[in-house]
Amino acid sequence: MTILLSVQGITKRFGGLQALTRITFDLPEGRILGLIGPNGAGKTTLFNAINGVYPPDEGRIIFRGKDVTKAKTYSLARMGLARTHQIVRPLNELSVRENVMVGACFGRENNGLEKAGKIADEVLEFVGLGERSLQLAGSLNVAQKKRLEMARALAARPYLLLLDEVLAGLNSSEIDGMIQTVLNIRKQGVTIIMIEHLMKAVMNISDRIIVLDYGEQIAEGTPEQIAKDERVIEAYLGDPRLAEQLLEEEV
Amino acid sequence: MKTWQRYNGLILPILVVAAMILWPAITGKAANRESAFTILKAVALASSLNILLGYTGYVSFGHIVFYGFGGYVGLYLLTDKEWSLWSAILAGGLASGILAFLLGKAILRLRGAYFALSTIGINEAMKAFINNFDLFGGPTGITLNFSVYKPYGGAAQALQLCFYIAAGLALLALVTSYIVRTSKFGLGLLAIRENEDAAEVMGVIAPNAKTWAYVLSAIIPGMIGVLFFFKNGNVEPHDAFPLHASIELLVMVMLGGQGTVLGPILGAFAYQGMRGFLVTSPVFKDIQLSVSGALLLMIVLFIPSGAIGWLRQRVAILRRVLA
Numbered sequence: 001m002t003i004l005l006s007v008q009g010i011t012k013r014f015g016g017l018q019a020l021t022r023i024t025f026d027l028p029e030g031r032i033l034g035l036i037g038p039n040g041a042g043k044t045t046l047f048n049a050i051n052g053v054y055p056p057d058e059g060r061i062i063f064r065g066k067d068v069t070k071a072k073t074y075s076l077a078r079m080g081l082a083r084t085h086q087i088v089r090p091l092n093e094l095s096v097r098e099n100v101m102v103g104a105c106f107g108r109e110n111n112g113l114e115k116a117g118k119i120a121d122e123v124l125e126f127v128g129l130g131e132r133s134l135q136l137a138g139s140l141n142v143a144q145k146k147r148l149e150m151a152r153a154l155a156a157r158p159y160l161l162l163l164d165e166v167l168a169g170l171n172s173s174e175i176d177g178m179i180q181t182v183l184n185i186r187k188q189g190v191t192i193i194m195i196e197h198l199m200k201a202v203m204n205i206s207d208r209i210i211v212l213d214y215g216e217q218i219a220e221g222t223p224e225q226i227a228k229d230e231r232v233i234e235a236y237l238g239d240p241r242l243a244e245q246l247l248e249e250e251v
Numbered sequence: 252m253k254t255w256q257r258y259n260g261l262i263l264p265i266l267v268v269a270a271m272i273l274w275p276a277i278t279g280k281a282a283n284r285e286s287a288f289t290i291l292k293a294v295a296l297a298s299s300l301n302i303l304l305g306y307t308g309y310v311s312f313g314h315i316v317f318y319g320f321g322g323y324v325g326l327y328l329l330t331d332k333e334w335s336l337w338s339a340i341l342a343g344g345l346a347s348g349i350l351a352f353l354l355g356k357a358i359l360r361l362r363g364a365y366f367a368l369s370t371i372g373i374n375e376a377m378k379a380f381i382n383n384f385d386l387f388g389g390p391t392g393i394t395l396n397f398s399v400y401k402p403y404g405g406a407a408q409a410l411q412l413c414f415y416i417a418a419g420l421a422l423l424a425l426v427t428s429y430i431v432r433t434s435k436f437g438l439g440l441l442a443i444r445e446n447e448d449a450a451e452v453m454g455v456i457a458p459n460a461k462t463w464a465y466v467l468s469a470i471i472p473g474m475i476g477v478l479f480f481f482k483n484g485n486v487e488p489h490d491a492f493p494l495h496a497s498i499e500l501l502v503m504v505m506l507g508g509q510g511t512v513l514g515p516i517l518g519a520f521a522y523q524g525m526r527g528f529l530v531t532s533p534v535f536k537d538i539q540l541s542v543s544g545a546l547l548l549m550i551v552l553f554i555p556s557g558a559i560g561w562l563r564q565r566v567a568i569l570r571r572v573l574a
Binding site for chain 1: 434435438439441442444445446448449450451452453454455456457510
């Protein structure tokens with residue numbers, strides 16, 4: 001089993017605020033890792049540290065065998081790391097297709113425009129935005145913008161995909177659609193880390209889960225282990241019976 | 252897509268430049284040639300600025316610095332080194348390109364208003380520097396000896412030649428603008444314009460892309476500078492670096508439609524037309540710049556995408572023709 005991403009003792013401080021404290025985990029290829037924790041626990045900060053938005057103060061990040069601790073965001077993108085944002089960042093005045101072409105052009109495969117156009121069409125079909133391809137990205141609704149973020153990330157043909165709350169703000173039928181999409185992406189062999197507040201989704205599709213609280217990694221394990229972990233219940237899940245229930249619910 | 256369709260967007264720009272060349276030839280009036288020269292110069296400068304402003308989304312209030320600097324380098328080479336006009340034009344463009352490369356490395360880290368302010372600072376700093384730079388004649392500038400026009404068949408012939416070169420440079424600026432707009436490089440620039448952080452996350456190497464956009468937008472202004480001051484016969488600091496000319500260029504690009512190939516052409520025509528009317532009108536002649544200012548304000552408030560952008564948004568068929 002190849003380790004795609006190895007995070008080794010990452011620490012990040014913002015002034016006096018300890019945002020991340022010695023986060024450590026290995027992520028094997030083809031897995032889905034769930035990242036949960038209360039608001040402000042440092043989940044998005046961890047994403048930002050991994051994809052080079054702010055380099056960590058301590059620790060190392062190894063991606064596909066290379067030390068990328070100090071690498072720039074765009075270098076990581078070109079090495080095959082793609083992400084979506086919690087607050088969507090569409091390129092409003094470009095068409096949906098052009099948005100996705102940016103991902104395909106400048107991502108891992110470094111495609112030319114023509115090839116990128118073909119990839120964009122495929123990916124848009126895959127995430128269900130095929131009919132919106134010529135619309136301006138700014139005119140999409142929230143659910144569609146989330147799909148667009150996903151499409152852009154996928155068009156880069158990444159090895160690792162960081163999904164930051166792709167389910168937030170969606171209604172229940174949109175959520176089911178999105179979960180299917182995530183599972184389909186995994187089937188294509190892409191490794192995924194997802195931040196998610198929606199427990200039934202995280203519990204059901206993650207292979208492993210890491211729980212953060214005040215920047216500390218308070219638990220790591222399979223969904224079953226996490227649901228029974230006392231510190232996790234105390235810090236995040238709240239009610240132990242609720243945790244059990246979440247596990248049983250079908251997606 | 253068929254090959255010829257790919258170049259649809261170039262048809263109108265080429266027709267416009269061709270018409271500008273024919274206009275003075277048909278009417279046979281030297282005054283028309285001078286008007287056409289002014290418009291072609293404005294088209295070339297505005298199209299170049301558009302690569303930075305329209306495609307990349309960086310507002311430069313001091314773009315005229317490249318025109319002035321290129322002009323100075325060219326005239327220095329023409330007089331002191333006795334270079335030909337052709338080599339001087341190329342050298343002026345190259346010098347401005349190198350200047351933009353060095354400046355870009357320093358100031359393109361700044362965003363929004365801070366970048367815009369720093370471009371004004373650079374223009375003023377360059378003016379002050381040239382004012383005190385003896386090699387370029389200090390405050391009196393460089394004056395060409397009349398004999399410089401001889402190899403081109405005398406002053407009258409040289410003026411005619413300058414006009415054709417201006418047309419060539421305007422065309423070059425438009426073709427460059429079109430190629431950038433339809434290339435992968437251009438797509439990266441548009442992504443930077445829309446959201447630089449998101450563009451970097453997708454792998455656009457923004458620092459490099461911005462620097463090259465800045466360099467591309469500086470070369471033709473440098474060449475135009477040499478041409479204009481050659482035709483003019485002399486160059487002085489206040490003529491080479493007029494801040495108001497930078498702002499007029501911004502108005503042209505915004506008026507016609509930033510981020511489109513045709514916009515700067517339309518903007519240059521409309522603005523030069525308006526300016527011609529204003530400076531000759533007894534009421535407006537002293538406040539023509541205030542009118543430009545007011546115009547810029549109106550555009551930003553009511554049609555931020557400019558005339559071409561406005562048309563493209565409303566009439567779907569035009570999107571194919573209006574690049």
